[in-house]
Amino acid sequence: MAELVEKLGVGERQLRRLFAEHVGASPLAVAQTRRVLLAKQLIHETRLPLTDIAFAAGFGSVRRFNEVFQQLYRRAPGELRRDASACQNAPGEVSLLLRYRPPYNWPDMLAQLAAQAVPGLEAIQGEVYARAFYWRGAAGTLSVTPTRHPALLVTVRTRQWQALSDILARIRAMLDLAADPDCIERHLAQDPALAERVAARPGLRLLGAWSVAERTWKRETAPNDRAIWLSRHGYPLPTADPAFPSLNHAFPPSPNIEDDMPRAAEPDDCDQMLAPTRMDAWRPWRAYARRYLD
DSSP, X not given: OHHHHHHHTOOHHHHHHHHHHHTSSOHHHHHXXXXXXXXXHHHHHBOOOHHHHHHHTTOSOHHHHHXXXXXXXXXXXXXXXXXXXXXXXXXXXXXXXXXXXXXXXXXXXXXXXXXXXXXXXXXXXTXXXXXXXXXXXXXXXXXXXXXXXXXXXXXXXXXXXXXXXXXXXXXXXXXXXXXXXXXXXXXXXXXXXXHHHHHHSTTOOOOOBSOHHHHHHHHHSOHHHHHHHHHHHSEEOSSOOTTSTTOOEEOOOXXXXXXXXXXXXXXXXXXXXXXXXXXXXXXXXXXXXXXXXX
């Protein structure tokens, strides 16, 4: 709570008031709900041991994990496990579905990822995006694969699960999974210059960044120099991933906590594309408009 207050630059009382007004619950209640939902997904979709699930979902102890599930579901966490639907992953590997509102133009997102991919840190293999990570003491790799459902399959490979919740949140922000394409396209289609493009390429999303620091580094470092810098200053993975052997270094954590935060895509300056008299109405959609006009 204190960390969130400091990051947002507001008082704790004001933050509680804003949550009550806009969410209808306290920040702690929202955080606990997120932990419970992730824990349920891990129970249903993986064979990860329950002790690992407790810490992966963000619970401080197994005892607290069990207490919350007993309070909410009147059952122990293990009784919720559905053996038939659980994914049988290799040891040290978990696969989860990250759902989105369709449509989602994965080929376009993959092209954006490929344009910024840094050798050693990221890789594109067919329709799959993969990257190395190091966060909260957990090092490993992850891959993102499209599915036939409105969801991306994220496979995380690590031996330490305490950072899983943060890793999934970063992927959601980076790949713009929370966007509402119907709302976006409805607004953009009001402009004659965009209506045809929106209809021809539905589901475009905006590429965010793994962290503020990584985004800044990519913007300020020449593409040919990034791999060299990474090999000197990146965090070397302790073990290679046989599925993605080219991944060998993760982007190092920043000493500034704000620079380590995940970053969704920011609106680009599209003032030149839209009439000044309509700029205020278009402001929330400018980045998406730019993507359709590229």
